[in-house]
Amino acid sequence: MADERGAALLRGGVSSPRATFLELFFDLVFVFALTRVSQRIIDDLSATRQDLLAEIVQTLLIFLAFWAVWTFTAWVTSRYEPERPEIQFVVVYTMLGCLVMAVATPRAFDSRGLAFALAFVAVQVGRPLFLTLALRGHPRRLVTIRVASWAAMSAVPWVLGAVSTGPWRLACWSLAVVVDYAGLMFGWPVPRLGATRTSTWAVLGEHLAERYQQFFLIALGENILIIGLSFSGHSFSGVSSGAFLLSFVTTVLLWRIYFHRAGHLLTEAIRVARSPGRLGESASWTHLVIVAGVLATAVGYELAIVHPYQRTELSWAVFLMGGPAVFLLARARFEYEIFGRVSRSRIIGVFALAVLVPVATRTATVLALAAAATVLAAITVADYRRARGQAPELPHPAL
Structure with a gap:
């Protein structure tokens, strides 16, 4: 029974290939988020700061964080049925986290670093954990367990960087982004469970x-x-x-x-x-x-x-x-x-x-x-x- 309830979350043969209205609504947050990312660079160039290269690297890290959130959400809604209430909750939850990240972006390496990092960690860790619970006894829950494990691992440098300042924040967040993308690239390998490359996933x-x-x-x-x-x-x-x-x-x-x-x-x-x-x-x-x-x-x-x-x-x-x-x-x-x-x-x-x-x-x-x-x-x-x-x-x- 638990396996059947978990299987109901997966995309079936009758699923519409078109993006849902909720997904398009979700994208609106990224119009604002990408504007905040561009504005960071524009402000740095207009101020002609001496540490311009470091500022650009900071903005690149922020952009990579946003992309990691969006692209995994796209894979989730291509792998799971987006009309299910559980998946809609995941999309709305992610949307709220991204909005907080976008608001914090202009001062992410200043006074709003903790807000940015906690919002990102809440999305990256909370999303696979919720899917793991929703899938119950279905075999695919092993995938979300792997993803959650790597997200929890990258959460450490994200939070450490948020409570640090200056070069230490940049170093910690750089490490965190490397962990996030290494997990995506190598399929979030976990001892005894192995890896699950996205290239092998059945998606629409x-x-x-x-x-x-x-x-x-x-x-x-x-x-x-x-x-x-x-x-x-x-x-x-x-x-x-x-x-x-x-x-x-x-x-x-x-x-x-x-x-x-x-x-x-x-x-x-x-x-x-x-x-x-x-x-x-x-x-x-x-x-x-x-x-x-x-x-x-x-x-x-x-x-x-x-x-x-x-x-x-x-x-x-x-x-x-x-x-x-x-x-x-x-x-x-x-x-x-x-x-x-x-x-x-x-x-x-x-x-x-x-x-x-x-x-x-x-x-x-x-x-x-x-x-x-x-x-x-x-x-x-x-x-x-x-x-x-x-x-x-x-x-x-x-x-």
Whole structure:
């Protein structure tokens, strides 16, 4: 009987592959959370702090914490029935924890470190523990036991870092993130129980693919929010208006490049893959980098809109050119995952953006943004010319 009650939580053949309204509601928290992550970097760059590298590392750790929460939630709702009250409770509980983390993000390495760490630990430990109880005697509860064990292990450096200050907090939280991602990468191995790689999980591929696509759109939504807030908070000069328009066009180009063929075929690729779980796991890491590139690009938007005339500093050029370059590199890997090949335009675009970094430091910020947008536009044109008159390409997963 207990085994049957646990089995009722698993996805069945009649489950809808579409994301539920609750999952879309859950995503709204991440629009706010990603904005807080970008704003941390923007504030650091505007203040021209000497320890800028350490500040960026801190922000990266915060972003990785948010991604760990979101991606595991996506796997949970792809593996378990999201319409069940128990799973809905897990999603709402996670949503509350993420909201607390987002509120604490601007001062996570200052006065709100304990709030951030405790919210993260409460989600990462509480979620698998609740699933373990809900699954009762079902064999899959061994998976959540493994996950909970690793979450409890990483909770120690998270809490120790929260009650520490300065470099000690950074060191402890860095260790905690390494533990969290090592568990995800190696399948949370536990003595006598072994490991359970996500690549071997039975998940609803269409649902998982849709969730990754939706998170990419969340990141673009964060970009739109940054563009609007930056422009509305400053004078409507001609050059600022130009930077505003360039930022919007760049966001559209990111959307176009992502969804060109590969972005549309992720669902089908997971369906026809010999190992759907392995492709889903690989796509998770790829989208982590794609979203990081989009967030870095948003930092460049604010710099160009607020300081359009100012000469581009090297640290600014890294975001104006580096953000799109990171996105293109991850998009190239995404293309390889779907088709087993990479378009030359992606690689050429990355090299072009790298070459433009020293050039950008000799020009105004708005011109540097225009150069990055030109590279992305050239890639979009190349995609269009290559696809024109050709039959739709079928996925051929390389993994």
